Amino acid sequence: MFFWNWVKYSTSVLSTEKRNASPVLSVVPGTDRLVLPSHSSSAFPSLGSLYTNRGRREGGSMEQEMGELRRYRTQSISRGEFALSDSFYFYRKGLESIVDDQVTQRFSSEELVSWNLLTRTNHNFHYISLRLTVIWGLGVIIRYCVLFPLRITLAIIGLSWLVIGTTLVGFLPNRRVKNWLSELVHLMCYRICARGLSATIQYHNKNNKPQKGGICVANHTSPIDIVILANDGCYAMVGQSHSGLMGVIQRSMVRSCPHVWFERSEMRDRHAVTSRLRAHVAAKSNLPILIFPEGTCINNTSVMMFKKGSFEIGGTIYPVAIKYDPRFGDAFWNSAKYNMVSYLLRMMTSWAIVVNVWYLPPMTRQEGEDATKFANRVKSAIAHQGGLLDMAWDGSLKRDKVKEEFKEQQQKMYSSMVVGKKARNSQEPHTESTRR
């Protein structure tokens, strides 16, 4: 209990610093231009250092840079023309991206401004003082010897109760009592599991909580997101059916209330997936579906492209923004680096998991809006609320390569500076010769 009070106190003290939600900064892919919203709040200047392109020169767009490069030339750049120095812009951008780049950054943990006494967030370790090392040592002892055993016990209790409870409820025939009991069991188990992670969750705007027959959409940082959201309401989970321990949990959960588990082969067939989800949503008494449209875990500093599949199902979308406080523990699951078990162990040996969850007002697809636009609209709303960077890059870039179209975009932009806005036509050589 003492620990809880301490966590609550420190979060309230520290969170007064950033009480207002920060405005969204969108990054146009392929350039380094930041697009500010028209209604920036006063909180922006202090967060600027965290959310702008870190370490990147304030060089501005391609046009600006090229203009500077060509300033010494007598002709104006509006006439077009190539200069030998044009390539410097591309060299520099290329080298900058070799040294660091925005997208790869998102797939590794966020760097903290000041150290929080966890070795794992300590990237450039400098020995500062004996006192700090002693404090850190104390921290290790507390975390591993005191907190960790407590948390493991709670987690085991929580999970086993989930399996047992849902199986028991599954035996009941009656519909209403069954639903009520299943909700009770689910909530209880998730709450125990959340305590097992020392998760302190604050829910905002509870009046916008997802209703039955809707689709709940959230940004994805780790598998713990499910526990966080399910602490406050019951959702129907969507996902791949696994084997082993996860499979046991999944199968028992399905007994008490309908979730949507897919076989791996079914996942490939998008139509089958969509129709099953649609059927689930159409039955108005079913719990709201929980979907993470990014498709992969991102490190909670930005929101990446939403896959449009979830937005084609129809129904009302309830967006939810989840933001972890990185000072107490790093919740991001870097699936390339850690497997599930070591990830959970790391979670249980952090200080705490402090989360803010914002329920956003429900959205529906408007007339004439296609799924992609709708997805982007929802994404911007979530990024805006959570104070995350709204990126148009695809989360699957973690594993795949980028599309050719982006390269063509760069070439197009550059060519409009060299030959002007005219497309390729036979008049070109004539007009160029008249310039001389």
Place this chain on the structure above:
Amino acid sequence: MGSTNSTLSKIPNVEELVQETGFTPAHIVRLYDRFEALDKEKTGHLRPQDFGAINRLAINPIGDRIIGAFFSPGQETVDFHSFVRILAHFRPADKKRPKDPSMPEPVNSRTSKLKFAFQLYDQDKDGKISRAELLQVLRSMLEMQVTEEQLESIADRTIQEADLDTDDAISFEEFRKSLEKVNIDHKMSIRFLR
């Protein structure tokens, strides 16, 4: 990630690198972390594919050329030392250094930067940018957006402007002259630490 000291000890010949390139040990540790992050298979060397995995670089019109600059002719891998040496060209110039004619030209001086840029154009390393080489660069930067005639006329014009000894190619001196007013240090430098 470990302490600076332990990472530094993993890198052989650090003092030599520091002397040669002018990077501080902190910079070198950062670059080493980046090198390791790019070297996904932990071979200790980078291959062209490892660079190709960087998305921003993949959409850069002359990305392939930049990658090529890291690999000496005939070599298929680049080790950490060469990696750092190439990146050192883009370090901002040290303004306070006294001009010492007996010391070799520092790797990030204006001349060295220009030489590096020149080499990116002059792929066959004959000391001149021929018309064909210029056309190649133009083609990568503009690709589908302009016609072949437009490309050729742009190349012709550029050579005409810069070529002073009328040998239909741009030598390093001519290159340097045509860019003498450009603030090279500003345009060809990147910040290495966040």
